[in-house]
Amino acid sequence: MHQHSIDTEIIQLLLEGEFHAPRSWLGFHEELKGKKRREWVVRVWEPSAVEVKIDWEAGPQLGEGEPMQKLHEAGIFEWRGKSRPKLTPYRLHCRFQDGSVLNCFDPYYFQVHFEELDQHLFGEGSHLRLFEKMGAHPQEIDGVRGTRFSVWAPNAKRVSVVGDFNGWNGLKHPMQAIGSSGIWELFLPGIGQGMFYKFEIKGKGGEVFLKSDPFAFASEMRPSTASKVVHLEDYVWQDESWMENRRTQDPLKQPINIYEVHLGSWKRKADQQDRFLSYR
Numbered sequence: 001m002h003q004h005s006i007d008t009e010i011i012q013l014l015l016e017g018e019f020h021a022p023r024s025w026l027g028f029h030e031e032l033k034g035k036k037r038r039e040w041v042v043r044v045w046e047p048s049a050v051e052v053k054i055d056w057e058a059g060p061q062l063g064e065g066e067p068m069q070k071l072h073e074a075g076i077f078e079w080r081g082k083s084r085p086k087l088t089p090y091r092l093h094c095r096f097q098d099g100s101v102l103n104c105f106d107p108y109y110f111q112v113h114f115e116e117l118d119q120h121l122f123g124e125g126s127h128l129r130l131f132e133k134m135g136a137h138p139q140e141i142d143g144v145r146g147t148r149f150s151v152w153a154p155n156a157k158r159v160s161v162v163g164d165f166n167g168w169n170g171l172k173h174p175m176q177a178i179g180s181s182g183i184w185e186l187f188l189p190g191i192g193q194g195m196f197y198k199f200e201i202k203g204k205g206g207e208v209f210l211k212s213d214p215f216a217f218a219s220e221m222r223p224s225t226a227s228k229v230v231h232l233e234d235y236v237w238q239d240e241s242w243m244e245n246r247r248t249q250d251p252l253k254q255p256i257n258i259y260e261v262h263l264g265s266w267k268r269k270a271d272q273q274d275r276f277l278s279y280r
Contacts, residue, residue, distance in 0.1 A: 011072050014045055017170060017202055018157050020177040027108025028090075030083065040084065044068060044077045044106065046094050047171055052077040055091040056084060065093045089144050089189075105144050105189035112176055112185045113148055119181045122152075134183075135215030136229045138192050146189035147229050149175065149197070151213065154182025156201045161186055162210070163197035163226070170200035170208065196226040 013019035022045070029041045044052050053065030068077035089109055094102040114133060121127035134150045141148075149161045159177075160170040165188075175184035191197075201209045212219065216227035217235075268274045 007071070011076055014076065014171075014174070015072070015074055017160075017174070019174060020156075020158060022174045023108050023112065023176040027106055027110075028087065038083055039080055040082070040087075042068070042079045042090070042106070043071075043108075044092060044094075045075065045172075046077070046092070046102075047075045047169060048096050049075040049077070049094045050097055051095040053093040054079050055093060056088075065091070089142050105146075107146075107173060107186060107188050110141055110144075110187040110189075112178055113187070114150060114178050114181070114183055114185050119179060119183070122181060122183065131215060135213050135217065136197065136227065138229060138231055141187060144189050145192060146187055147191040147195075148185065148187045149199075149213075150183060150185045151175075151199050151215075152181075152183050153199070153201050155204060156184070157204055157206075158202040159184040160200045161188060161197055162200045163191075163195060165191055165195060165197075168198075168200075170202075191229060193229060193231055195229045196220060197229065198226050 007025075010019060010025050014022070019025075026043050026045055029043075030038050031041050033039045042054055044054075046052055052068045052070075054068055055065035066079065066081075068079040070076070071078050089105050092102075092104055092106055094104075096102070118127060118133055122130065127133070134152065137148045137150075139146070139148055151159060153159050158170075159175045161173045161175060162168045162170055166172040173186060173188060175186040177184055197213070199211045199213060201211055203209065212225050213227035217232050218228040218230045220226045220228060267277055269277065
């Protein structure tokens with residue numbers, strides 16, 4: 001298939017919110033031009049942007065940047081040029097229709113973190129430290145601070161991270177599907193402690209769900225339900241007295257609470273004469 005046809009198909013999937021592998025096309029890539037010459041390619045998806053510039057000198061001072069070519073009016077841009085001596089995280093300077101601007105690192109520059117061993121252990125149900133991989137984890141990659149998000153959604157067409165930082169727009173930050181594991185991942189620069197988020201999930205039938213993070217370390221106070229980015233390492237435990245008291249107790253001689261639910265009658269199919277659910 002011709003490269004232009006491939007690009008057109010991918011752009012359409014991005015606009016429809018159904019692209020499961022954005023890292024394969026967005027972000028930085030090195031492509032062969034001619035027999036020997038290689039060129040650098042960067043593609044950006046920034047909905048509603050009218051102009052995007054790329055700044056390779058991503059130091060503390062913002063540079064002017066080089067203009068990117070607009071591939072689609074919806075906000076898809078591309079830069080092509082000669083390779084540089086060293087690849088480092090680059091900044092994007094985005095200008096929008098309302099005059100607002102955004103200066104940020106490109107999320108799709110960063111590689112996925114959920115490695116093959118993690119996928120294998122997860123697939124066989126023997127991964128004992130999933131809490132270190134799934135959910136939201138603030139960290140620094142290549143000198144850039146941000147948060148890595150991971151979630152399991154095996155039947156989704158597309159999963160995105162949404163929050164106040166992107167106007168809760170599910171088209172803006174689609175996550176990368178990791179092989180056939182059902183896990184989706186994305187590192188978002190600039191997202192840190194205290195920010196609220198959810199996952200927007202598009203199902204195979206086109207339905208869209210907004211879900212809290214099942215691996216979140218913190219959440220909004222009810223009745224709000226957004227998940228919250230926190231540094232688990234910074235949490236100060238206050239259970240010293242309870243832990244000390246536990247050492248002197250025999251758990252086999254203590255009262256317990258048992259909670260039970262009958263799954264068959266917990267929920268019913270209203271459109272099928274209110275019948276009980278099965279286990280299938």
